[in-house]
Amino acid sequence: MDKIDFKKQLKHLYGPTARMGIHLVDVPAMRLLMVDGHGDPNTVPQYREAVETLYAVAYALKFASKKQLEKDYVVPPLEGLWWSSDMASFLTREKDKWDWTMMIMVPEWIGPAMIDKTIEAVRKKKAPPALDRLRVETLEEGRAAQVLHIGPYDDEGPVLKKLHDEFLPQNGLIRVGKHHEIYLSDPRKVDPSRLRTILRQPVK
Template sequence: MTKVDFKKDRKDLYAPPRNAFSLVKVPAMTFLMVDGQGDPNTAPAYREAVEALYAVSYGVKFASKRMLDRDYVVAPLEGLWSARDWSAFTRRAKDEWHWTMMIRQPDWITDAMIEAALEAAQAKRRTSALSLLRHETFEEGRCVQILHVGSYDDEAPVLARLHDEFLPQHGLSPTGRHHEIYLSDPRKTAPAKLRTILRQPVL
């Protein structure tokens, strides 16, 4: 059985250069998503959202392997971030952040499979985040992205360069929410070695 790995199959989406911004066209993809607000380091809603996403994602993966004989690597956690005032990111005012945490799903996963995995997860744990979870298609189109290696709190200078220098110099305007893809597990990786894709939809 061949195991699908999005990161290996679409390196244009998951392996951008580290030291330079690059343009990429991001196609429509399906995700499990949960919305919330608050500091990702301290807000219980954030922790519960991530736990719910992984619980259902792994349930769907095992169902796909068992029922369809199709296996795959669970995709990395991703986040869409916004705030009423953009400076909330450069100021690291995390309580002001709005987020949508999400995990990509293969195209062959059906709503029925999602629902079954969701019901199984609800039977094992009580968390309001499971009731907020949705299965949705998301398309960003043209984006600028870069690989950031280091602490999440060290992203601010990179984002400032993106918005204050790269986008104006190339006649681009941001549209849509700031997007991050977490390639490292922060529980097992030193902050200085965390690998995160920073992505911004543009016009």
């Protein structure tokens, strides 16, 4: 049985290189497992609970797909939408002001019935803490500017400033939607200097 890796299959969305710099992509509508929260992801229990719950359901869906549909895949990377009533807080890194939605993509061949059944199975087996806050939603971003950031999360500020204050105006674009991050590295296993994160901003 072949194992699908979306980072390779959707390389333009999940596999940009540092050499590409800031570039434009067209993002198709995607279904994602989502959990919302607020506050500093390093300190609020909500964040850890959200990520734990997302991975519990995402891996359960992977195993259900492999067993029932004979389609195996690598669980897609963790993603996050980030916003605040004061968007300057992202440049100043005032994380207690941040709102977020953490997400993991669901393959299109897994239907709503299998998702619902799998969530209930996870509830009976593990009951992760944010399961009642979990939802499945389609995200439609369309045209977006994105860039691969290599390094600590707290070093994103200058990259975002260049994206927002230089690239977008120079290309006649304005921001729409929420700041989007895709985490290609596991911060528990990778040195902060080598973390790889896609920074994405929907535009029009």
